[in-house]
Amino acid sequence: MRYLPNGKQMSEADAHTIHEIGIPSLVLMERAALQIVETMHKKNISTEKSLIVCGSGNNGGDGFAVARLLTEQGKHADVLFAGKEASLSEECRCQKQIVENMGISVFTEFPDEEYTVIIDAVFGVGLCREITGHYKDVIDWMNLQDAEKVAVDIPSGICAATGKILGTAFRADLTVCMACVKLGCELFPGKSYAGESIPVAIGIDPKYFSNRLDVCYTFDKNDLGKLLPSRMMNSHKGSYGKVLMITGSPGMAGAAFLSACAAYTVGAGLVQIYTASENRLALQELLPEAIISCYDSYDASQLSHLLDWADVVCIGCGLGMGQISEKILKNVLKNVSCPCVIDADGLNLLSRNIELLNQCCAPMILTPHMKEMSRLTGWSIDTIMEDRFQALDQIIKQSGPDTKSSIICVLKDSRTVVAQTNRQRFVNLAGNNSMAKGGSGDVLAGTIAGLLAQHMAPFEATTVGVFLHACGGDEAKKSKGSYSVLARDLIQGMADAMKNAKECR
Numbered sequence: 001m002r003y004l005p006n007g008k009q010m011s012e013a014d015a016h017t018i019h020e021i022g023i024p025s026l027v028l029m030e031r032a033a034l035q036i037v038e039t040m041h042k043k044n045i046s047t048e049k050s051l052i053v054c055g056s057g058n059n060g061g062d063g064f065a066v067a068r069l070l071t072e073q074g075k076h077a078d079v080l081f082a083g084k085e086a087s088l089s090e091e092c093r094c095q096k097q098i099v100e101n102m103g104i105s106v107f108t109e110f111p112d113e114e115y116t117v118i119i120d121a122v123f124g125v126g127l128c129r130e131i132t133g134h135y136k137d138v139i140d141w142m143n144l145q146d147a148e149k150v151a152v153d154i155p156s157g158i159c160a161a162t163g164k165i166l167g168t169a170f171r172a173d174l175t176v177c178m179a180c181v182k183l184g185c186e187l188f189p190g191k192s193y194a195g196e197s198i199p200v201a202i203g204i205d206p207k208y209f210s211n212r213l214d215v216c217y218t219f220d221k222n223d224l225g226k227l228l229p230s231r232m233m234n235s236h237k238g239s240y241g242k243v244l245m246i247t248g249s250p251g252m253a254g255a256a257f258l259s260a261c262a263a264y265t266v267g268a269g270l271v272q273i274y275t276a277s278e279n280r281l282a283l284q285e286l287l288p289e290a291i292i293s294c295y296d297s298y299d300a301s302q303l304s305h306l307l308d309w310a311d312v313v314c315i316g317c318g319l320g321m322g323q324i325s326e327k328i329l330k331n332v333l334k335n336v337s338c339p340c341v342i343d344a345d346g347l348n349l350l351s352r353n354i355e356l357l358n359q360c361c362a363p364m365i366l367t368p369h370m371k372e373m374s375r376l377t378g379w380s381i382d383t384i385m386e387d388r389f390q391a392l393d394q395i396i397k398q399s400g401p402d403t404k405s406s407i408i409c410v411l412k413d414s415r416t417v418v419a420q421t422n423r424q425r426f427v428n429l430a431g432n433n434s435m436a437k438g439g440s441g442d443v444l445a446g447t448i449a450g451l452l453a454q455h456m457a458p459f460e461a462t463t464v465g466v467f468l469h470a471c472g473g474d475e476a477k478k479s480k481g482s483y484s485v486l487a488r489d490l491i492q493g494m495a496d497a498m499k500n501a502k503e504c505r
């Protein structure tokens with residue numbers, strides 16, 4: 001697990017390290033510069049002739065120090081100073097003076113030379129507004145140079161909190177990130193500008209973020225093994241929970257199959273599908289391991305028995321938007337007492353009656369994609385994309401302190417985010433574009449339900465479910481390539497990822 005701070009959080013960690021821990025700012029800067037040079041060497045970036053473009057803040061200070069270290073190593077390093085003399089930070093002024101004392105060239109006009117690498121130290125996490133004027137010209141010029149491109153901490157122009165481009169942005173092949181990769185390097189479009197982001201230790205301890213609720217975190221592949229629920233030797237199917245899948249209006253047996261099969265594959269003990277009668281035969285063929293219960297019309301007492309049976313409910317995949325579906329959803333929201341995943345049509349029906357969430361007495365896990373989120377919030381997709389965290393807050397705040405239900409919201413995208421009130425937000429970085437196909441969401445809903453059934457706490461089951469589903473996507477892409485993965489391949493991919501994580505270490 002690692003943190004993905006934004007600019008403000010990172011500046012606070014810098015200040016804490018300097019003022020509370022007592023490591024002098026110039027010491028941190030020296031370590032930053034050493035790590036940048038070492039990382040470039042490790043990544044085989046050719047530093048024979050470098051141009052380091054420096055601003056007047058501490059990001060620029062890192063840049064001047066890199067110029068000095070490269071020169072000490074016998075390389076040719078020039079500096080282009082893009083900042084203003086009057087705005088130099090204390091540390092940057094000191095580093096600039098050293099570089100000038102050493103006789104390193106510090107240009108203020110674009111040099112008419114060719115370089116093997118351009119190093120961007122114009123702005124770091126201190127960027128706070130759109131880039132215009134001379135700074136914009138400098139960054140656009142850097143992008144045009146035929147050289148390898150390395151960014152210090154974050155590409156200049158990328159908002160560290162959202163990944164948005166502020167005016168213009170440097171396009172890096174490699175970004176060397178101080179202490180932690182900044183959130184903006186991982187959210188799109190920032191991700192496309194950062195290239196490979198490598199975090200390096202400089203003396204700022206990421207544990208500083210452990211008790212900050214506003215910070216985001218993510219998982220890496222080697223975390224998976226210890227995140228999965230354990231399987232006991234002395235166990236039986238009852239040990240791993242009963243999932244009720246309310247899914248599949250007439251003709252939508254596929255969604256029922258994908259979600260139910262995913263729940264079984266991630267380890268649930270028993271899966272019962274509650275679906276329209278038309279789907280019975282198809283589902284018995286597709287998934288003989290599942291119990292199938294059917295409806296022709298709305299039957300409150302049948303539903304009540306099923307809810308009593310279940311340890312987890314998952315409602316919505318291919319449910320349809322008809323009257324029977326709406327009645328079932330309302331009944332479930334009112335009466336369910338175990339964790340409940342709501343996906344797809346369940347969410348579309350819910351968006352007509354969002355106030356129903358306040359009646360719930362159980363943990364609710366909502367898994368909207370952007371369009372469904374737009375229906376739930378009434379916000380446009382562009383507005384949600386602009387600030388997905390605010391959109392998530394809009395939904396999770398429905399579970400105020402006076403309601404018994406607690407809402408977890410999973411906003412699905414190429415960078416899925418999971419949020420719950422009073423929890424740090426989880427940002428998923430695994431997965432790939434082979435998953436951008438019909439049915440992937442059904443697999444995710446079933447995955448989360450399957451983990452919940454194994455007694456994982458709701459927020460943990462949800463974050464691990466999102467991550468496992470994405471790891472499944474990465475495994476599937478390895479075997480089938482980015483075009484040809486089908487949603488069902490994600491299920492096999494998850495099986496492979498789990499097996500590798502648990503049994504092949």
Ligand SMILES: NC(=O)C1=CN([C@@H]2O[C@H](COP(=O)(O)OP(=O)(O)OC[C@H]3O[C@@H](n4cnc5c(N)ncnc54)[C@H](O)[C@@H]3O)[C@@H](O)[C@H]2O)[C@@H](O)CC1
Pocket residue numbers: 011014015018025026028029032055056057058059060062087089122123124125126127128129130131132135152153154178202
């Ligand atoms: N001692 C420290 O605080 C450390 C800082 N480090 C580096 O310092 C960076 C942060 O340094 P700073 O806080 O000085 O910030 P920056 O170096 O990112 O830049 C801040 C300066 O740019 C100006 N500015 C912001 N947006 C602008 C815009 N759009 N147009 C024109 N000017 C703009 C600000 O007014 C300020 O003067 C980190 O990203 C990291 O690279 C690292 O060396 C680690 C230690």
Ligand SMILES: Nc1ncnc2c1ncn2[C@@H]1O[C@H](COP(=O)(O)OP(=O)(O)O)[C@@H](O)[C@H]1O
Pocket residue numbers: 344369412413414415416430431432433434435436437438439440441442443444469
């Ligand atoms: N480009 C991508 N990169 C990573 N994950 C993706 C990408 N495209 C889609 N996904 C994932 O695939 C799933 C798609 O879900 P959804 O849109 O609900 O699909 P459907 O409704 O067709 O089942 C989500 O979990 C999403 O995060």
Ligand SMILES: [K+]
Pocket residue numbers: 059120121122123124151152153154155156
């Ligand atoms: K930078």
